[in-house]
Every structure is written in structure tokens, then in C-alpha cells.
Amino acid sequence: MERLLKKKRFLVILFIFFILLSFSYSIKAQDLYISELMPINRSVVSDNDGDYDDWLEIHNKGDKAVDLTGYYLSDNPSNIKKWQFPKNNNNKTLIKPGEYLIIWADDETDEGPLHTSFKLSGNGEALILTNPEGNKIIDEFTFPIQKENVSWGRKKGDISKWSYFVIPTPGKVNDTIGIASFKIIELINYILNNIMVGLLFFGFILALIISSILLYIYQKKLNFSKLQLEIQNEKQNLLLNNVQTQIWYLKDPETYGTVNLAHLSFLGKTREEVENRSIYDFINNEEAETWVKKNKVPFIKKSEIKTKEWIRDKNDEKRLLSITKTPKINEDNKVEYVICSAEDITERRRNKQKLKAAKERLELAVEGANLSVWDWNMKTSKIEFNNKWTEMLGYEPEEINISVNGWKELIHEDDKKGVLKKLDKHLNSCTPYYQAEYRVKTKNGNYKWIKDTGKVFKRNKKGNPIRAVGVQQDIDNRKRREEKIRYLSFHDELTGIYNRRYFEKEIKRLNNSVKLPISIIIGDMDKLKLINDNYGHNVGDKFLKKISEIFDEATRNEDVAARIGGDEFAVLLPETDSDIAQKICNRIQDKIKEYNKKEELPETLEISLGSAVKEEKSQDLYEIFNKADQEMYKDK
Structure with a gap:
């Protein structure tokens, strides 16, 4: 390369004298x-x-x-x-x-x-x-x-x-x-390129001459025939001592030829103990008989044989070997020797058995957990469910459209958009797995809550999903329990209207609202202690339930009527001025009077009411609550 550079520089200097412009x-x-x-x-x-x-x-x-x-x-x-x-x-x-x-x-x-x-x-x-x-x-x-x-x-x-x-x-x-000059540059490149071609050609001819001389000397020195060279090359190919595959060749069904290190290590023998020795010399007679019997097969059939054989290793442990025996056939159609290669597949067999056992356990677990299993092939658009899916929904398999579209049709309309959005995010690799809780329509027309979990486990080279699997679990009872707990956490257990916790939550939420005015009504049932003491708590509870019922009837859907204490009630009225709040108070009192006329009660049903209104954003609803409470006491 240095010589070429010097030549190149020399030519550059040579042509520099011809630069005219x-x-x-x-x-x-x-x-x-x-x-x-x-x-x-x-x-x-x-x-x-x-x-x-x-x-x-x-x-x-x-x-x-x-x-x-x-x-x-x-x-x-x-x-x-x-x-x-x-x-x-x-x-x-x-x-x-x-x-x-x-x-x-x-x-x-x-x-x-x-x-x-x-x-x-x-x-x-x-x-x-x-x-x-x-x-x-x-x-x-x-x-x-x-x-x-x-x-x-x-x-x-x-x-x-x-x-x-x-x-x-x-x-x-x-x-x-x-x-x-650009023309001179083109001329220099042309000459340099031709010089390089000439040098390469000269080098090739020189290398060819040297190679021919060396080959002639090498052939003269070795003085081997073509057949001897082929046999020697085949033997050298057998000596693959750096691979894990066990390799050896058999001169006949009983006699070993060359053996690689992997096979020697497996047997726990030295090369001298195995090569060119009878199998009976290093294996007990009973096992040697079995080996020889199996070794005869490729010599007789004159074709490649593949077998799986249990053979004892150096630790006297039986190992499963996958063995290929390939005979070398000469021109006379006779077997000269058999090349053998083996791979220890014992661990693979054990892992396969463990996998099979794990699969069986998983199937039992799925069966015991009452899970529906689905398998979706995106390439064919085909989805398969086990029988648990149709059982869970009350259908027979032939009564339902088992397809992706059929599954979508069963999803509750209020849940469908969210479910498909979660599924789409996972299919586009945005989430590690897909999971959704939603309602599906059963055969009797009702809806049942299920938990759906799945994962794409196969994608193509572009990352598009090909196959996904998942399970569905019936969580209807759990959901209904949760709904009941959620209901009880915000509702008064005796009367069924909202409780103090929910009422305070709404006050906190509306305190910063710009939708004004907001009114609050406070009510206190009169004579509750007297009624409980004289007529029992059952009668007192009946009065409380009636008050709650009247509050619920007298208010609007957007209003929050709540029992906030033993005999205390309150109503939160969004976007309501003082006039409307007073009308609702009058409506409550009118309904109570009407009830007193219709029913024969040991005591009249009475309640004291007070109201206040928030008209400015700077006002605090908690102060409005206290003001309404004070107004209520004035009414007593």
C-alpha cells in the first residue's frame, strides 16, 4: 500500500507540471x-x-x-x-x-x-x-x-x-x-486505475505460479493416491473434538474405530481403551450384546438409521441418546464402516415430561377455577372458547355465535368502548397484557360481570399480532357485593337516603363550583326522643323513614337529600335560589301535614326546617350550612 501511495504521489507531481489553468x-x-x-x-x-x-x-x-x-x-x-x-x-x-x-x-x-x-x-x-x-x-x-x-x-x-x-x-x-484542472484529474485517475489493474493482474499471475510450484512439490512429497487422501480427509472430519455432539465410527458391528472426545467423556474411557477395540472390551457382556445387535442394522440395511437408545454413562446412569448411524458404501456396494453421531436428549425428554405434567395441572386448575379459556388466531380471524364460556352465559355451544363479532355483540353497550380500547392498546404493544372487567349478556337477557385477561404471545416481523390467548372469570357475585358495599358506604342503612359521608363529600365538591346559587335546607325531626321513650324505637324508626321518604319525594333528581344525624336531615340544592329553597321547605311541610291527616299516629309527625343560600363564589358552603342550621332552630 505504501509503495502504491508513493507511485500515486509521483504521478501527481509528474502531472502538476502540465497544469495550464x-x-x-x-x-x-x-x-x-x-x-x-x-x-x-x-x-x-x-x-x-x-x-x-x-x-x-x-x-x-x-x-x-x-x-x-x-x-x-x-x-x-x-x-x-x-x-x-x-x-x-x-x-x-x-x-x-x-x-x-x-x-x-x-x-x-x-x-x-x-x-x-x-x-x-x-x-x-x-x-x-x-x-x-x-x-x-x-x-x-x-x-x-x-x-x-x-x-x-x-x-x-x-x-x-x-x-x-x-x-x-x-x-x-x-x-x-x-x-x-478537472481533465487532468480524470487522466490521473484513469492511469492510476489501470496501474492498479496491472498490479493486481501481475500479483494474481505470480500467486498462481507460486501456488502451482508449491502444489507440485506438496504432491511429490506426500506421494499419496487420491483414494488415500479422501479416506484421510474423512477421518479428519470425524475428529470434531470441539463439539458437544458425540461422534465415532464402527469398523464392524463389534469394533470401534476413531472416537471424538465428547463420546469418550460420556463413556468415561481413554482413547486407548476404545479405539480399534471390541465393544466387549469396555462394556459388560449383557449391554454389549444389545449394542452389537443394534449396530448390525445399518451394516445389513446399508442405509442411514436413526434411533433413540438408553445407554449407561461414566456414572453408571442411564441416559437417552438420539443416535444417527450412517454407512459408508464403497464401489462394490459393501459397507466399509458406519459413522455414528449422538446427542444426549435426556434433559429434553425430562423437560418435555415436566411440561406435559404442568400442562395437565394447568388444565385441572382452569377446570377447578371455573375459567373460560379463549384462543384467538388473528391470521384466520378465528377465536375458540372452551365449554366453560357458553356454560357461564347459560348457552349451549350451538346456540351462540362463537366468533370475535359474536363476542363483541354480547358486551354491554356502556362497557364496549372501554373494553375495545384496552384490547386495541395491547394489540398495538402499548400495554404488557390486556385486562378488562365488563358485563356480557346471558341467555336469559340479564347481564353478568366477567373479568377478561389475555396476552399476545406471537407477533410477525413487523410486530403485528398473530395469536393471543386468555381467560375469562365469572366475577358477577363479587361485583354485586362491591356495589352493595359502595351503596351502603354512601346511604343511610335505616332510611335508604344518602348519609352524612356522602353529603359532606358533595359539599366539598360543590364548594368551588361556579354554578350558583346553591341552597342548603336543614331539618330536625321534633319529639324523636319522646316517641322513642314512650312508644319504642320501632315507632321512632317508622317516623324517621317517613321523613326520609317525604324529603326524597319533595326534592328533585339533582338534589342531595341526606340523613346526617339521629333526627337531623339536610338537602343540598345545586343552582337553587332562596325562593325555590323556601318552596321546597313548604312542600315538605305540606306533605307532613297531609300524612298526619291520613294516618292515626300516637304523636303528630313534625319537623323544623331552616335554609340558607350561597350566592357569591367567595362564600363557604360550610358557613351556609351553619346559617341554615341556625334558621332551623329559629323555626322550632
């Missing part, structure tokens, strides 16, 4: 300028990804470091801001004094801050470097037509002059010989 470009004295470029880079220098892309080189000849962040590069004079050096690049755009920075003009900006949004043209074009403000051109020139693997750069010592460089210097000073 050179292109020259002027540039203002400045510290920052484009020093060298190569629009057709085939094999000179590669970027960090190993790509040979267009490149240009910026030089800082000043005594201070320059950060190119914000500077612009362009190959279009009408758009000098075509590409800008990006920010936050970890100083990758910093040029220290006297140093050079290579910029890749490859239109691949995602590869880093030194990769522009445009490529250089081999036919020549303009190149402009502009300051970060975009109002001052730092360097501007137009380069001519270019040649493959030849750079265009400024001459050392006179940066106003440009030349072609057959020996480019990316990242360094342009200290090689420059040539101004």
Missing part, C-alpha cells in the same frame, strides 16, 4: 471558513455509522474556540438559512483553535448534530456559511464538477486558491499536492 477564489481574511469538501465519497472516510457520505470541513484558524451552534449552512443562495447547527449538542459543534470539524452533508439529521438536511452535488453548486443571526455571510463560494474520492479544497498557504486533491485530508491541513 487553475480555478481561484478569493476570500476575506477571517478565522472561520470552509476548508475542504467531497461530494462523491465512496471509500475515503466514513461517519460513526460506517456510511461513506458527502462531507465538508470547517477550519478555525483563530486563537479562540468557536461554537457553531446556531450557524447556518446552505447550498441554496436564495435560502441561506436552509440548515442550522442544532442546540444542546454536548459541544459536538465546538472547534478549538487551529482545528478542523467534519460536517456530513447526507440529509440524515436524525444521525446527530453534524449531519445536514442536504447533500452536495457532484455536478457543482454553491455553499454558504452564515452567522447565527442570519444577517452576515461568513464564507461563500461555488465549487465546480467533482470526481469520485477526490476532494475540492483550499491550498495550504493561500486559502483564496482552490484545487482538486487526489489524496484528500479530512480533518487536517490540505498539505498534499493540489491540481486545478
Whole structure:
């Protein structure tokens, strides 16, 4: 390579004397300028990804470091801001004094801050470097037509002059010989290319002659026949001592030939104890008889035999070997020897048995847990359910459309959108698995809660799902228990209307509401202690239930009527002024009077009421509550 370089340099010097005309470009004295470029880079220098892309080189000849962040590069004079050096690049755009920075003009900006949004043209074009403000051109020139693997750069010592460089210097000073004429460059390349072809051809002929001489000497020295060489090569191929596969060959059904280390290690024998010895010499007679009987098969059938045999290893443990026995047939159609190879598949067999047992246990667990199992093949759009699915919904298998669309049709309309959204997110690899709780329609027309869990376990090369499996569990009883618990947590157990906890939760929620006015009614049932003491708590409870019923009837759907204490009641009235609140109070009292007239009671049903209204956002609903409570006591 060094000799070729010297020849190349010599030819460059030779042709430099024939240069008649050179292109020259002027540039203002400045510290920052484009020093060298190569629009057709085939094999000179590669970027960090190993790509040979267009490149240009910026030089800082000043005594201070320059950060190119914000500077612009362009190959279009009408758009000098075509590409800008990006920010936050970890100083990758910093040029220290006297140093050079290579910029890749490859239109691949995602590869880093030194990769522009445009490529250089081999036919020549303009190149402009502009300051970060975009109002001052730092360097501007137009380069001519270019040649493959030849750079265009400024001459050392006179940066106003440009030349072609057959020996480019990316990242360094342009200290090689420059040539101004493009025609001379083409001529040099042609001659150099032909010289290289000549050198390669001469090298090939020389290598061919040397190889022929060496081959002749080698054949004369070995003096082996072609058949002997073939046999020797076959024996050498058997000695694969660096592989785990056990290999040996049999001279006859009883006699071992060459053996590799893997088989010797399995038997726990040395090479001397096995090779060219009878099986009876190193195996007990009973097992040797079995071995010999099986070894006779390929010698008799004259064809490859594959078997699985239990053989004792060096620890006297029976191991299952998968053995292939291949006979070597000669020209007389006789078996010369049999090549044997074996793989210990004992652990594979045990793992298969464990997997089978685990599968059986899983099937029992699924059966015992009353789970519905589904298997969805996206390629065929076919989905399969076990019988538990139809049993869970009360159908016979033939009564239901067992398909993806059939499953979707059974989902409650209020739940369908959320279920399909969760499924879609998993199918698009946004979640590790799919899980949803929703209601499905049963045969009797009712809806039942189920928990559906699944996972895609096979995708194609593009990441699209191919197959998914999952289970469905009947959680209807649990859901109903949860609903009952949720109901009791916010409802008064005796009366069925809302309790104090829910009432306070709503006050807190509405306290910052801008939908005003908001009114509160406070009620206190009169004589409850007297009724309980004289007539018993059953009668008192009856009065409390009636009060609750009247409150519920007298208020609107959006109102919150609650029992907040033993004999205390309250109503939260959103978007309600004082007049409407008073009308609701009057309605409650009217219904109580009506009830007293109809029913024969030991005591009249009576309640004291008070109300207050929040009209300004700055007012606190808790203060309105206290004000209503005070108004209630005035009514007693």
C-alpha cells in the first residue's frame, strides 16, 4: 500500500507540471471558513455509522474556540438559512483553535448534530456559511464538477486558491499536492486505475505460479493416491473434538474405530481403551450384546438409521441418546464402516415430561377455577372458547355465535368502548397484557360481570399480532357485593337516603363550583326522643323513614337529600335560589301535614326546617350550612 501511495504521489507531481489553468477564489481574511469538501465519497472516510457520505470541513484558524451552534449552512443562495447547527449538542459543534470539524452533508439529521438536511452535488453548486443571526455571510463560494474520492479544497498557504486533491485530508491541513484542472484529474485517475489493474493482474499471475510450484512439490512429497487422501480427509472430519455432539465410527458391528472426545467423556474411557477395540472390551457382556445387535442394522440395511437408545454413562446412569448411524458404501456396494453421531436428549425428554405434567395441572386448575379459556388466531380471524364460556352465559355451544363479532355483540353497550380500547392498546404493544372487567349478556337477557385477561404471545416481523390467548372469570357475585358495599358506604342503612359521608363529600365538591346559587335546607325531626321513650324505637324508626321518604319525594333528581344525624336531615340544592329553597321547605311541610291527616299516629309527625343560600363564589358552603342550621332552630 505504501509503495502504491508513493507511485500515486509521483504521478501527481509528474502531472502538476502540465497544469495550464487553475480555478481561484478569493476570500476575506477571517478565522472561520470552509476548508475542504467531497461530494462523491465512496471509500475515503466514513461517519460513526460506517456510511461513506458527502462531507465538508470547517477550519478555525483563530486563537479562540468557536461554537457553531446556531450557524447556518446552505447550498441554496436564495435560502441561506436552509440548515442550522442544532442546540444542546454536548459541544459536538465546538472547534478549538487551529482545528478542523467534519460536517456530513447526507440529509440524515436524525444521525446527530453534524449531519445536514442536504447533500452536495457532484455536478457543482454553491455553499454558504452564515452567522447565527442570519444577517452576515461568513464564507461563500461555488465549487465546480467533482470526481469520485477526490476532494475540492483550499491550498495550504493561500486559502483564496482552490484545487482538486487526489489524496484528500479530512480533518487536517490540505498539505498534499493540489491540481486545478478537472481533465487532468480524470487522466490521473484513469492511469492510476489501470496501474492498479496491472498490479493486481501481475500479483494474481505470480500467486498462481507460486501456488502451482508449491502444489507440485506438496504432491511429490506426500506421494499419496487420491483414494488415500479422501479416506484421510474423512477421518479428519470425524475428529470434531470441539463439539458437544458425540461422534465415532464402527469398523464392524463389534469394533470401534476413531472416537471424538465428547463420546469418550460420556463413556468415561481413554482413547486407548476404545479405539480399534471390541465393544466387549469396555462394556459388560449383557449391554454389549444389545449394542452389537443394534449396530448390525445399518451394516445389513446399508442405509442411514436413526434411533433413540438408553445407554449407561461414566456414572453408571442411564441416559437417552438420539443416535444417527450412517454407512459408508464403497464401489462394490459393501459397507466399509458406519459413522455414528449422538446427542444426549435426556434433559429434553425430562423437560418435555415436566411440561406435559404442568400442562395437565394447568388444565385441572382452569377446570377447578371455573375459567373460560379463549384462543384467538388473528391470521384466520378465528377465536375458540372452551365449554366453560357458553356454560357461564347459560348457552349451549350451538346456540351462540362463537366468533370475535359474536363476542363483541354480547358486551354491554356502556362497557364496549372501554373494553375495545384496552384490547386495541395491547394489540398495538402499548400495554404488557390486556385486562378488562365488563358485563356480557346471558341467555336469559340479564347481564353478568366477567373479568377478561389475555396476552399476545406471537407477533410477525413487523410486530403485528398473530395469536393471543386468555381467560375469562365469572366475577358477577363479587361485583354485586362491591356495589352493595359502595351503596351502603354512601346511604343511610335505616332510611335508604344518602348519609352524612356522602353529603359532606358533595359539599366539598360543590364548594368551588361556579354554578350558583346553591341552597342548603336543614331539618330536625321534633319529639324523636319522646316517641322513642314512650312508644319504642320501632315507632321512632317508622317516623324517621317517613321523613326520609317525604324529603326524597319533595326534592328533585339533582338534589342531595341526606340523613346526617339521629333526627337531623339536610338537602343540598345545586343552582337553587332562596325562593325555590323556601318552596321546597313548604312542600315538605305540606306533605307532613297531609300524612298526619291520613294516618292515626300516637304523636303528630313534625319537623323544623331552616335554609340558607350561597350566592357569591367567595362564600363557604360550610358557613351556609351553619346559617341554615341556625334558621332551623329559629323555626322550632
